[in-house]
Amino acid sequence: MARNICIVSAKGGVGKTVVTINLAAAMMLDRxxxxxxxxxxxxxxxxxxxxxxxxxxxxxxILNGRAGLLEAMYIHASGLRIIPASLGVREASAARLRKVLAHPALHDSTVLVDAPPGLEKNALAVLGACDEAIVLATPEIPAVADAMKTIMAAEKAGTKVLGLVLNRYRKGQLLPKEIESACGVPLLGVVREDREIAKSIFRRMPVVVLKPKARSSRDFRRIGAALSVPAGGAI
Ligand SMILES: Nc1ncnc2c1ncn2[C@@H]1O[C@H](COP(=O)(O)OP(=O)(O)OP(=O)(O)O)[C@@H](O)[C@H]1O
Ligand SMILES: [Mg+2]
Incomplete structure (x- = not known):
């Protein structure tokens, strides 16, 4: 069944792209x-x-009406299907994204949407185009404060917040329970700080594929398995 989930955080650099790639790859590995x-x-x-x-x-x-969805779908060496954004500065507005996500070719798929940082016009348009959102935070106070703002923005946009993923978790920082209670949404999972992630980007492979036993891979697989439960289920 078609499902789209935005991986979002107002704060930049907290791992939206890493999490999108690896949750998608984890779901792919779960067939x-x-x-x-x-x-x-x-x-x-x-x-x-x-x-x-x-x-x-x-x-x-696609958003500019110059191409169809299937023309912009590529298959990575890992087998992961991706729809990339332009590497140049080709102007586009996310206003038509909802229509793209409703394309019949995606009807059997879960689409994980890597959102831009911030809460500006285009970022809000991406958030508003998606049915569901996973809000990302790292265990520092500024990131948690931005996660709280992101949750409010999602609710205002009518996007269902599935919960929070805490990325780059390590000891000596805010605790997952504290962050969950500050944000007031369920904690879907924790991805630990892991040097294998930078190495996997260097090797151009999702860490869950490259190093299945790495601690972050195990974390991603756990969250991905819960995400595979259809909408309305546990997650
Ligand atoms: N769990 C982790 N452990 C170690 N490093 C991580 C982890 N998650 C992400 N990183 C590192 O953080 C960097 C930034 O991650 P990423 O590009 O996914 O952030 P982003 O939120 O998408 O950034 P932007 O807001 O600019 O789009 C990555 O290059 C990666 O090296
Ligand atoms: Mg990113």
């Missing part, structure tokens, strides 16, 4: 039909993190 879509239209990074540098057609072209 779920999944597509990772880069909605960071100005500073796209999803294709780059996977070592894909040449996209004749991108999401920007």
């Amino acid at each position: 779920r039909p999944v597509v990772a879509l880069d909605a960071d239209l100005k500073m796209s990074g999803l294709g780059l993190q996977l070592g894909m540098f040449h996209f004749p057609v991108s999401l920007n072209d």
Whole structure:
């Protein structure tokens, strides 16, 4: 059944792209039909993190009505299906994203949408185009404060907040329970700080594929398995 989930955080650099790629890859390994879509239209990074540098057609072209959805769908060496954003500065507005997400070719798939940072016009348009959202935070007070603002923005946009994923977790920082209670939404999972992630970006492979036993891979697999439960289920 078609499902789209935005991976979102107002704060930049907290791991939206890493989490989108690895949750999508985790679901793929669980044999779920999944597509990772880069909605960071100005500073796209999803294709780059996977070592894909040449996209004749991108999401920007679909949004501008210059191409169809299937022309902008690529298959990474891992088997992951991705829809990248333009690597250049091709202007595009996310206003038509909801229509793209409703495309019949995606009807059997979960689409994980990598959102841009911030709460500006395009970021809010991405959030508003998605049915569901996972809000990302790291265990520092500024990131948690931004996660709280993101949750409020999602609720205002009518996007269902499934909950929070805490990324880059390590000891000596805010505790998951404290963050969950500050944000007032369920904690869906914790992804631990892991040096294997930077290495996997260097190797152009999702860490869950490259190093299945790495601690972050185990965390992503756990969250991905819970996400595979259909909407209305446990997550
Ligand atoms: N769990 C983790 N452990 C270690 N490093 C991580 C982890 N998650 C992300 N990183 C590192 O953080 C960097 C930034 O991650 P990413 O690009 O996914 O952030 P982002 O939220 O998408 O950034 P932006 O807001 O600019 O789009 C990555 O290059 C990666 O090296
Ligand atoms: Mg990003």
